[in-house]
Amino acid sequence: MATNETPLLDELEKGPWPSFVTEIKRAAAGNEMAKDVLLQLEKSYRDKVGYWKHGGIVGVMGYGGGVIGRYSALPEEFPNVSHFHTLRVNQPSAWFYTADALRSICDIWEEHGSGLTNMHGSTGDIILLGTRTEQLEPVFEKLTAHGFDLGGSGSDVRTPSCCNGMARCEFACYDTMAACYDFTQEYQDELHRPAFPYKWKFKFSGCANDCVAAIARSDLSIIGTWRDDIKIDTAEIKAYADGGMDIESDVCGNCPAHCIDWDGKQLAIDNSLCLHCMHCINVMPKALAPGDDKGAVILIGAKAPIIEGALLSSVFMPFIKMEAPYREIKDVVEEIWDVWCEEGKARERIGEFIQRVGLGDFLEAIGVEPIPEMVAVPRENPYIFYEEFFEEDDEEGEDE
Amino acid sequence: MAIFEYGDVSIEVDEDGFMLEPDQWNEEVAAALATTEAVEELTEEHWKVMNYLRDYYLEFGVAPMIRKLCKETGFPLKKIYELFPSGPAKGACKLAGLAKPTGCV
Ligand code: SF4
Ligand code: SF4
Numbered sequence: 001m002a003t004n005e006t007p008l009l010d011e012l013e014k015g016p017w018p019s020f021v022t023e024i025k026r027a028a029a030g031n032e033m034a035k036d037v038l039l040q041l042e043k044s045y046r047d048k049v050g051y052w053k054h055g056g057i058v059g060v061m062g063y064g065g066g067v068i069g070r071y072s073a074l075p076e077e078f079p080n081v082s083h084f085h086t087l088r089v090n091q092p093s094a095w096f097y098t099a100d101a102l103r104s105i106c107d108i109w110e111e112h113g114s115g116l117t118n119m120h121g122s123t124g125d126i127i128l129l130g131t132r133t134e135q136l137e138p139v140f141e142k143l144t145a146h147g148f149d150l151g152g153s154g155s156d157v158r159t160p161s162c163c164n165g166m167a168r169c170e171f172a173c174y175d176t177m178a179a180c181y182d183f184t185q186e187y188q189d190e191l192h193r194p195a196f197p198y199k200w201k202f203k204f205s206g207c208a209n210d211c212v213a214a215i216a217r218s219d220l221s222i223i224g225t226w227r228d229d230i231k232i233d234t235a236e237i238k239a240y241a242d243g244g245m246d247i248e249s250d251v252c253g254n255c256p257a258h259c260i261d262w263d264g265k266q267l268a269i270d271n272s273l274c275l276h277c278m279h280c281i282n283v284m285p286k287a288l289a290p291g292d293d294k295g296a297v298i299l300i301g302a303k304a305p306i307i308e309g310a311l312l313s314s315v316f317m318p319f320i321k322m323e324a325p326y327r328e329i330k331d332v333v334e335e336i337w338d339v340w341c342e343e344g345k346a347r348e349r350i351g352e353f354i355q356r357v358g359l360g361d362f363l364e365a366i367g368v369e370p371i372p373e374m375v376a377v378p379r380e381n382p383y384i385f386y387e388e389f390f391e392e393d394d395e396e397g398e399d400e
Numbered sequence: 401m402a403i404f405e406y407g408d409v410s411i412e413v414d415e416d417g418f419m420l421e422p423d424q425w426n427e428e429v430a431a432a433l434a435t436t437e438a439v440e441e442l443t444e445e446h447w448k449v450m451n452y453l454r455d456y457y458l459e460f461g462v463a464p465m466i467r468k469l470c471k472e473t474g475f476p477l478k479k480i481y482e483l484f485p486s487g488p489a490k491g492a493c494k495l496a497g498l499a500k501p502t503g504c505v
Contacts, residue, residue: 055500056415056416057416057418057489057490057500057501058416058490059486059487059490061438061485061486062481062485063487064481064487064488064489064490069415069416071415083415155466189477189478193477193478193481193487194466194489195466195467195470195477197465341467342467346465
């Protein structure tokens with residue numbers, strides 16, 4: 001590419017940081033699509049107008065999701081990006097690849113698309129940026145021949161994702177990769193053939209450090225935890241203290257439950273108050289560890305701030321053992337889908353749906369008993385209607 | 401905008417092949433569009449889906465939610481994909497002459 005064609009974009013190459021402009025220029029050396037992307041973007045910067053048209057409907061046979069259609073609004077000026085569709089490809093659990101697998105994806109994409117990739121999108125997928133409609137089936141065929149499949153898009157189960165859990169991390173309270181793979185296989189139909197009011201995300205984190213941001217980004221967050229006592233290695237505690245750690249302020253002082261005591265010799269944790277936040281374990285990983293009775297807490301209803309505001313997910317099942325085939329979780333999920341698909345409005349995430357109908361009615365509809373752990377904000381509302389109280393009165397023949 | 405031609409049919413379509421003037425739709429147009437979506441022959445079952453989509457669209461101005469489509473036609477989603485391999489939104493709605501759906505189906 002001539003060096004003077006993109007003066008505004010060139011500004012973004014300055015400084016010590018990686019630059020997408022530099023990367024796209026490298027791709028543009030051998031790919032006309034990548035070149036036109038840059039030229040169109042330069043024009044957008046100059047005119048302060050986006051030149052991608054909104055929304056196309058393209059796909060591969062048998063699937064309703066996985067491809068996001070995109071067209072240039074200036075096809076005459078930038079013919080090589082007149083079509084610029086994105087493919088989402090289901091990443092392997094926790095993003096473990098062999099170098100060969102990565103090469104095969106890049107080779108396919110250089111042959112059939114712009115060669116540009118985004119590793120990875122915020123949902124977790126491999127994102128292949130920019131191809132033409134007539135290339136979709138050939139790409140899909142080659143990807144599947146190499147053992148890959150498309151991910152979710154639109155109003156379906158989005159590609160589930162997980163932290164690298166037991167593969168690399170001693171904090172993992174369950175096998176996130178196994179669970180993620182299992183759910184992905186179980187819900188292939190829901191993943192490829194959108195039929196929901198809106199998207200549904202599963203994310204699996206092995207502990208409360210929540211490396212895949214399940215609590216902020218997934219409709220169902222499955223986060224590892226334990227229900228017995230934190231394990232303490234007294235000798236290692238002493239080693240941390242001898243090494244100069246200020247246990248009082250750095251460990252006890254930052255415990256959100258204020259349930260750790262340190263007298264200069266002994267560390268004592270009141271486990272009945274512990275919130276399982278991982279803080280103390282993160283600070284003293286050699287001395288403290290999650291207990292032995294491990295499992296996961298299931299939370300529901302998070303979403304990023306599009307359409308309505310952002311939501312964090314809140315506790316739905318306080319503790320569950322994570323053992324295949326995870327039937328207990330799946331039964332509830334399927335129950336929730338039935339109710340949400342029947343009563344949910346278009347583009348309403350489950351968190352918004354629960355807010356709209358109220359947690360009480362939602363639980364009744366899916367046949368789950370309310371429990372105190374589900375209260376997201378305790379003592380928020382003093383005007384509580386105790387149904388049981390009135391029912392008891394009924395028996396005594398008093399008023400409704 | 402592109403012109404789609406097949407046999408005697410000649411209609412204006414957008415990039416995705418959806419009709420720009422849904423008023424010009426007729427059964428012949430549907431049969432012509434079917435050739436672009438891997439539908440070999442329009443059977444009674446195809447028409448059941450398309451008629452439902454058209455009636456709903458003419459009444460409400462939008463495509464129905466997929467679940468509603470399945471319920472009202474009695475076809476599970478799998479069956480809809482068998483009839484229209486490119487799916488209800490891209491396949492069935494296009495053949496039924498609906499404007500391009502923006503969400504739902
Ligand atoms: S979420 Fe927890 S278990 Fe998973 S990688 Fe992060 S720290 Fe380790
Ligand atoms: S896990 Fe968190 S709440 Fe529990 S003891 Fe450690 S710092 Fe306190």
